[in-house]
Amino acid sequence: MAEQAQDPTVPADHILGVYKRTPLSFERGEGVRLFGDDGEVYLDCVAGIAVNALGHSNPILIDALKAQAEKLWHVSNIYTIPGQAELAKRLCDVSFADVCFFTNSGTEAVELAIKIARKYQSARGAPERIDVIGFDGSFHGRTIAAIHAAGNPAYTDGFGPIPAGYVQAPFGDLDAIKAMVGPTTAAILIEPVQGEGGARSASDAYLRALRELCDEHGALLMYDEIQCGLGRTGKLFAYEYSGAQPDVMMLAKALGGGFPVGACLATAEAASGMTVGTHGSTYGGNPLAMAVANAAMAELTKPELLQHVNDVAGYFVQQLEGLKSRFPDVIRDVRGKGLLIGIQLATNNRAFMQHARDQRLLIAGGGDNCVRLLPPLVMTRDEAREALEKLEKTCEAARAEAAATPAVAS
Numbered sequence: 001m002a003e004q005a006q007d008p009t010v011p012a013d014h015i016l017g018v019y020k021r022t023p024l025s026f027e028r029g030e031g032v033r034l035f036g037d038d039g040e041v042y043l044d045c046v047a048g049i050a051v052n053a054l055g056h057s058n059p060i061l062i063d064a065l066k067a068q069a070e071k072l073w074h075v076s077n078i079y080t081i082p083g084q085a086e087l088a089k090r091l092c093d094v095s096f097a098d099v100c101f102f103t104n105s106g107t108e109a110v111e112l113a114i115k116i117a118r119k120y121q122s123a124r125g126a127p128e129r130i131d132v133i134g135f136d137g138s139f140h141g142r143t144i145a146a147i148h149a150a151g152n153p154a155y156t157d158g159f160g161p162i163p164a165g166y167v168q169a170p171f172g173d174l175d176a177i178k179a180m181v182g183p184t185t186a187a188i189l190i191e192p193v194q195g196e197g198g199a200r201s202a203s204d205a206y207l208r209a210l211r212e213l214c215d216e217h218g219a220l221l222m223y224d225e226i227q228c229g230l231g232r233t234g235k236l237f238a239y240e241y242s243g244a245q246p247d248v249m250m251l252a253k254a255l256g257g258g259f260p261v262g263a264c265l266a267t268a269e270a271a272s273g274m275t276v277g278t279h280g281s282t283y284g285g286n287p288l289a290m291a292v293a294n295a296a297m298a299e300l301t302k303p304e305l306l307q308h309v310n311d312v313a314g315y316f317v318q319q320l321e322g323l324k325s326r327f328p329d330v331i332r333d334v335r336g337k338g339l340l341i342g343i344q345l346a347t348n349n350r351a352f353m354q355h356a357r358d359q360r361l362l363i364a365g366g367g368d369n370c371v372r373l374l375p376p377l378v379m380t381r382d383e384a385r386e387a388l389e390k391l392e393k394t395c396e397a398a399r400a401e402a403a404a405t406p407a408v409a410s
């Protein structure tokens with residue numbers, strides 16, 4: 001039989017073409033290493049974009065998942081779900097929060113945060129307060145609400161008009177946001193350390209000023225700690241540096257160490273509008289997710305782990321500053337917090353990632369011509385040294401390429 005000609009508009013793999021994928025695939029992972037189908041071993045400083053905080057194939061997480069898989073996979077939130085109350089208590093005990101809702105992803109937690117804010121205002125007699133103030137360079141996921149809260153035109157264009165209630169502020173500019181907060185403001189939504197935006201930290205003073213501004217105007221302060229939370233910055237939550245507590249906080253990524261789970265945490269006051277029937281989820285807080293997340297949280301809250309993150313992060317930054325002074329033509333700036341490290345480049349960041357891959361080092365991209373290092377939090381100093389050696393070779397390759405490519409602009 002003659003083979004049917006492939007329709008050129010249909011991708012060969014039948015997968016919606018929304019991902020700009022790196023041509024790599026992996027068979028298995030172990031700790032900070034990924035074993036490629038190409039037979040190569042890669043040092044992983046992406047960790048599934050800050051997800052595999054406890055490394056690949058972590059035996060504690062494997063055991064938790066296996067044990068639960070043999071008992072119960074799913075019932076429904078119409079029943080009490082094993083593990084939910086335990087995880088909620090764990091999260092509330094170590095944070096500002098009183099209550100917690102479990103989701104399957106980060107963006108669903110953001111979606112709920114926005115609902116909580118509007119419902120809070122509406123329940124206290126101010127239904128006109130619907131505005132969520134977000135920031136340039138931020139990322140909150142891909143639901144309609146999340147893309148408009150972040151306001152990145154690359155993610156909103158073509159998806160219809162901007163819905164009512166989304167306002168954009170310049171990140172870090174206090175006067176600008178002071179002028180924006182008013183009688184229609186429901187909440188301010190901010191990443192204390194921007195991830196996708198290129199590892200940009202809000203200053204402690206700025207977060208404290210946002211806290212005051214919210215208190216003054218009856219708005220909720222909401223932190224998206226989906227990427228920067230859970231030990232990534234060297235404290236369990238990034239907001240702890242400033243001491244400015246939020247009313248609502250979103251988590252996901254490291255919470256399941258690779259098992260899909262997110263959470264939206266709130267004070268009892270902020271969540272006061274969320275009564276029976278106002279929200280729900282089929283899979284959110286499912287027994288498998290709870291088993292893995294409880295095991296992950298027990299590890300992530302160990303003081304030794306945070307100490308380790310600070311130690312390895314300090315080493316990284318010190319060594320990266322050295323690389324920056326040896327390669328000022330390649331590295332423009334080293335930024336971020338803890339093991340959410342951004343390197344702003346003078347050369348093209350996509351090309352830099354390819355050069356790193358040639359060294360069998362995986363790094364993530366980021367806004368502002370950055371690359372990000374987001375290694376598993378359990379990466380050892382020796383493994384960090386190996387990553388830095390590979391980064392040095394990567395800088396050499398970037399320099400050689402820049403020398404071979406005459407600059408177009410002056």
Ligand SMILES: *Cc1c(COP(=O)(O)O)cnc(C)c1O
Nearest residue numbers: 105106107139140141195226227
């Ligand atoms: C990854 C991320 C999200 C979205 O999480 P998903 O699980 O992809 O929906 C939201 N906010 C921040 C800061 C993130 O890094």
